[in-house]
Amino acid sequence: xxxxxxxxxxxxxxxxxxxxxxxxxxxxxxxxxxxxxxxxxxxxxxxxxxxxxxxxxxxxxxxxxxxxxxxxxxxxxxxxxxxxxxxxxxxxxxxxxxxxxxxxxxxxxxxxxxxxxxxxxxxxxxxxxxxxxxxxxxxxxxxxxxxxxxxxxxxxxxxxxxxxxxxxxxxxxxxxxxxxxxxxxxxxxxxxxxxxxxxxxxxxxxxxxxxxxxxxxxxxxxxxxxxxxxxxxxxxxxxxxxxxxxxxxxxxxxxxxxxxxxxxxxxxxxxxxxxxxxxxxxxxxxxxxxxxxxxxxxxxxxxxxxxxxxxxxxxxx
Amino acid sequence: xxxxxxxxxxxxxxxxxxxxxxxxxxxxxxxxxxxxxxxxxxxxxxxxxxxxxxxxxxxxxxxxxxxxxxxxxxxxxxxxxxxxxxxxxxxxxxxxxxxxxxxxxxxxxxxxxxxxxxxxxxxxxxxxxxxxxxxxxxxxxxxxxxxxxxxxxxxxxxxxxxxxxxxxxxxxxxxxxxxxxxxxxxxxxxxxxxxxxxxxxxxxxxxxxxxxxxxxxxxxxxxxxxxxxxxxxxxxxxxxxxxxxxxxxxxxxxxxxxxxxxxxxxxxxxxxxxxxxxxxxxxxxxxxxxxxxxxxxxxxxxxxxxxxxxxxxxxxx
Numbered sequence: 325x326x327x328x329x330x331x332x333x334x335x336x337x338x339x340x341x342x343x344x345x346x347x348x349x350x351x352x353x354x355x356x357x358x359x360x361x362x363x364x365x366x367x368x369x370x371x372x373x374x375x376x377x378x379x380x381x382x383x384x385x386x387x388x389x390x391x392x393x394x395x396x397x398x399x400x401x402x403x404x405x406x407x408x409x410x411x412x413x414x415x416x417x418x419x420x421x422x423x424x425x426x427x428x429x430x431x432x433x434x435x436x437x438x439x440x441x442x443x444x445x446x447x448x449x450x451x452x453x454x455x456x457x458x459x460x461x462x463x464x465x466x467x468x469x470x471x472x473x474x475x476x477x478x479x480x481x482x483x484x485x486x487x488x489x490x491x492x493x494x495x496x497x498x499x500x501x502x503x504x505x506x507x508x509x510x511x512x513x514x515x516x517x518x519x520x521x522x523x524x525x526x527x528x529x530x531x532x533x534x535x536x537x538x539x540x541x542x543x544x545x546x547x548x549x550x551x552x553x554x555x556x557x558x559x560x561x562x563x564x565x566x567x568x569x570x571x572x573x574x575x576x577x578x579x580x581x582x583x584x585x586x587x588x589x590x591x592x593x594x595x596x597x598x599x600x601x602x603x604x605x606x607x608x609x610x611x612x613x614x615x616x617x618x619x620x621x622x623x624x625x626x627x628x629x630x631x632x633x634x635x636x637x638x639x640x641x
Numbered sequence: 642x643x644x645x646x647x648x649x650x651x652x653x654x655x656x657x658x659x660x661x662x663x664x665x666x667x668x669x670x671x672x673x674x675x676x677x678x679x680x681x682x683x684x685x686x687x688x689x690x691x692x693x694x695x696x697x698x699x700x701x702x703x704x705x706x707x708x709x710x711x712x713x714x715x716x717x718x719x720x721x722x723x724x725x726x727x728x729x730x731x732x733x734x735x736x737x738x739x740x741x742x743x744x745x746x747x748x749x750x751x752x753x754x755x756x757x758x759x760x761x762x763x764x765x766x767x768x769x770x771x772x773x774x775x776x777x778x779x780x781x782x783x784x785x786x787x788x789x790x791x792x793x794x795x796x797x798x799x800x801x802x803x804x805x806x807x808x809x810x811x812x813x814x815x816x817x818x819x820x821x822x823x824x825x826x827x828x829x830x831x832x833x834x835x836x837x838x839x840x841x842x843x844x845x846x847x848x849x850x851x852x853x854x855x856x857x858x859x860x861x862x863x864x865x866x867x868x869x870x871x872x873x874x875x876x877x878x879x880x881x882x883x884x885x886x887x888x889x890x891x892x893x894x895x896x897x898x899x900x901x902x903x904x905x906x907x908x909x910x911x912x913x914x915x916x917x918x919x920x921x922x923x924x925x926x927x928x929x930x931x932x933x934x935x936x937x938x939x940x941x942x943x944x945x946x947x948x949x950x951x952x953x954x955x956x957x958x
Contacts, residue, residue, distance in 0.1 A: 348665060350687070369913040370667070431910070589950055593748070596686040596946035598913040629913035633906055639956060 325563055330517035332479035333486060333510075340382040340480060343415055347371050347484075349491045354594045359610050360618040364495070366488045369599050369629025373411040373439070375404035376484050376507060376627050377471070383480030384469040385412035393418050398466035400424070400446070400457045403432040404556060404628050405471035410441025421464055423457045425449075429555060429632040449549040450560065472506030473562035481510030488623055489514065495522055497617065499606040500625040502526035502535045502576065503557035505565030507627060512572035523574040525616075527605040529554045529584060535561055536576040539569065553581055553637045556602035556628065577616075579608035585637045587611060591626075598629045601637060642880055647834035649796035650803060650827075657699040657797060660732055664688050664801075666808045671911045676927050677935040681812070683805045686916050686946025690728040690756070692721035693801050693824060693944050694788070700797030701786040702729035710735050715783035717741070717763070717774045720749035721873060721945050722788035727758030738781055740774045742766075746872060746949040766866040767877065789823030790879035798827030805940055806831065812839055814934065816923040817942040819843035819852045819893065820874035822882030824944060829889035840891040842933075844922040846871045846901060852878055853893040856886065870898050870954045873919035873945065894933075896925035902954045904928060908943075915946045918954060 350365045368376035385397060396419030399409050406422040413420035420441045424433065425448035436443055446456035461468055470477065484507070485498060498515060502508045508526045515522045528535050532550035538561055546560030561569060569576075579587070588604035591597065603626045610617050610624070667682045685693035702714060713736030716726050723739040730737035737758045741750065742765035753760055763773035778785055787794065801824070802815060815832060819825045825843050832839050845852050849867035855878055863877030878886060886893075896904070905921035908914065920943045927934050927941070 367913075374913065592915050593950055596684075596691065596915040598909050598915060633910055633953075633955070636950075636953075638950070 326475045327564065327567060328475040328479040328513060330513065332475065333482040333514060336383040336479040337483040337486060339386050340379060340483065343372065343382045343386070343412065344379055345371055346487055349488065350595060350597070352595050355607070360614060361610065362621045363610070364492045364621070364623050365595070366484065366623060366625050367597065368484060369597060369603065369626050373408045373435070374628055374630040375408060376481060376625070377404040377408035378411055379483050380477030380480030380506060381405060381408035381469065382412040384474065384476040385409065385416050385418070387476055388467060392467050395465045395467065396420055397469050398422065398457070398460050398464060399469050399471060400453045401471045403428050404630060406441065407432055407435040407439060407630070409469055410436045410439035414440045419466070421460050421466060423453055423460055425453065429630070431632040432630055435630060450546070451548060471559070472504035472509070473564045475564065477506055478509045478513060478564065481507050482513040484625060485511040485514040486518070488625070489519060492621070492623060494621050495623045496620040497523040497525060498623040498625070499525045499527055499610060501554070501557055501602050501605045501627055502528050503602070504559040505535065505561045505569055507625060508573065509565045509568035511625070512568040516572050524572055525609070526569065526573050526576045527609040528576055528578050529557055529605060530578040530580050532558050533578050535569065536578050538566065539573065539576045542570070554584055554602040554605055556600060557605065577609035577613055579605055579612055583608040583612060589638050597626070598631055599626050600628045600631055603627045643792045644881065644884060645792040645796040645830060647830065649792065650799040650831060653700040653796040654800040654803060656703050657696060657800065660689065660699045660703070660729065661696055662688055663804055666805065667912060667914070669912050672924070677931060678927065679938045680927070681809045681938070681940050682912070683801065683940060683942050684914065685801060686914060686920065686943050690725045690752070691945055691947040692725060693798060693942070694721040694725035695728055696800050697794030697797030697823060698722060698725035698786065699729040701791065701793040702726065702733050702735070704793055705784060709784050712782045712784065713737055714786050715739070715774070715777050715781055716786050716788060717770045718788045720745050721947060723758065724749055724752040724756060724947070726786055727753045727756035731757045736783070738777050738783060740770055740777055742770065746947070748949040749947055752947060767863070768865060788876070789821035789826070790881045792881065794823055795826045795830060795881065798824050799830040801942060802828040802831040803835070805942070806836055809938070809940060811938050812940045813937040814840040814842060815940040815942065816842045816844055816927060818871070818874055818919045818922045818944055819845050820919070821876040822852065822878050822886055824942060825890065826882045826885035828942070829885040833889050841889055842926070843886065843890050843893040844926040845893055845895050846874055846922060847895045847897050849875050850895050852886065853895050855883065856890065856893045859887070871901055871919040871922055873917060874922065894926035894930055896922055896929055900925040900929060906955050914943070915948055916943050917945045917948055920944045
């Protein structure tokens with residue numbers, strides 16, 4: 325297992341810069357007042373392909389050796405990695421196959437196809453996803469770009485917090501959602517190398533709290549098919565991301581489905597930005613754990629904005 | 642009738658700068674490809690109080706003479722001017738009464754009260770609004786700040802296009818929605834003074850097309866109670882705004898309800914920003930009049946983001 329270092333982040337940033345946005349940081353005086361903290365939101369919902377995952381995917385695709393270009397890349401993903409890899413592959417002009425749960429949001433499936441990716445569907449469980457994917461790789465010979473347990477991907481995601489630390493001075497804590505742990509691992513990689521005093525908090529849905537339980541137990545606990553509105557956060561930790569979580573994360577905080585939806589709606593209403601349910605988990609845990617964040621300069625990573633506008637979670641039925 | 646000049650805009654900008662945001666300009670490669678134009682979006686949905694109207698309202702409130710402070714300000718408004726005036730009055734610590742149609746979005750009523758404004762309801766017609774308002778002024782003695790037909794308000798709104806022209810070089814056309822004409826008048830004031838070669842287009846709902854008909858007829862035609870999803874654009878032109886429209890606007894273009902809703906949803910989906918139906922009218926007319934804008938650098942003013950998230954127009958029933 326190769327553990328990426330900060331030099332890999334610098335190389336990744338140089339490699340992917342032409343294909344990504346340096347996304348803006350927004351603030352909200354209303355949310356500052358509500359939380360008692362000074363919040364800064366790094367808006368990866370404005371990123372190419374609508375999510376931070378384009379950073380890691382682009383690093384893998386544009387780092388690919390010449391002899392692999394014809395076979396292309398393949399992955400499995402609950403959504404944003406799928407369309408980010410399709411976007412990056414499209415920019416490099418190579419084939420891309422993605423295995424997606426048939427229950428993934430239609431908006432994400434449409435976007436994958438829009439970028440030229442090919443979708444092969446599986447059942448919404450880790451077991452099914454991995455079995456179907458093995459067949460795809462056998463058939464295509466494509467390079468597997470794992471959505472998070474891959475040093476190229478983690479080094480790519482780490483460019484997000486690198487920009488964030490440049491954009492906002494004196495951050496005391498960073499909060500990002502945790503699913504498989506790719507963004508959190510990248511954040512750990514950058515922060516531990518450049519500003520080790522900054523605390524890192526992972527935010528997770530109560531109904532998919534495998535990372536919180538892993539953190540407490542001291543070893544990976546994986547769920548097969550958790551059910552949560554935060555569809556980007558259903559996947560389990562793997563060895564590489566677990567390494568970063570156990571070494572550098574201060575705490576894993578959880579929020580209920582209701583708290584996540586409330587924080588999502590509050591962000592849309594007050595900040596006027598479209599964010600996914602997954603990205604609302606950090607604000608939900610900040611609201612729930614006021615004492616942890618009050619009086620601090622806190623960075624929040626808004627990981628993506630690919631929402632199915634026809635099925636918003638606060639509309640019942 | 643005092644017609645404001647560019648010196649009034651400079652004075653307004655100096656006066657209101659501490660109370661407003663210099664809002665960002667966003668772009669979308671997807672929408673550029675779709676329209677064949679190079680589009681720049683001035684995001685007043687990120688403005689204080691969620692709309693450009695805080696510029697004009699703040700200019701009026703912070704320009705108020707000492708002897709009027711105790712009586713405060715009053716206005717009638719279909720929404721954003723109401724909450725902007727409440728915000729500005731709150732910042733200066735003076736009373737604010739607003740007459741609002743009872744059918745105004747709940748989100749806007751809540752926001753007015755949140756900023757400390759007092760609401761008096763009227764029927765959703767110009768006639769009722771003006772009658773109820775006369776009573777309010779008689780009762781309070783407050784200074785009337787008209788939502789648009791007021792030189793202080795127009796000079797304030799003009800600071801938006803002043804920033805826009807500083808932020809984006811070489812704009813060839815500007816498109817903004819037209820209701821009463823405050824934003825368009827401010828745009829005319831700035832552009833005619835600083836870059837008279839830039840064309841100005843007003844965008845209006847077909848179902849509230851009084852400005853388009855006025856523009857063709859050469860005199861003001863007012864509708865009493867038009868029905869459109871673009872709730873900010875139901876009010877008619879008045880003498881001061883008509884002066885700017887007839888003198889400086891190149892054309893008034895209209896879009897159907899369906900086209901407005903489609904453009905609104907497209908903006909949310911692709912740009913990840915929450916905008917009001919009114920702000921989608923410019924994109925709708927750009928999509929509809931491709932030949933007018935193709936190949937040009939076009940500025941679009943996104944006027945506000947105060948949407949009732951529980952009643953989105955693409956959800957039927």
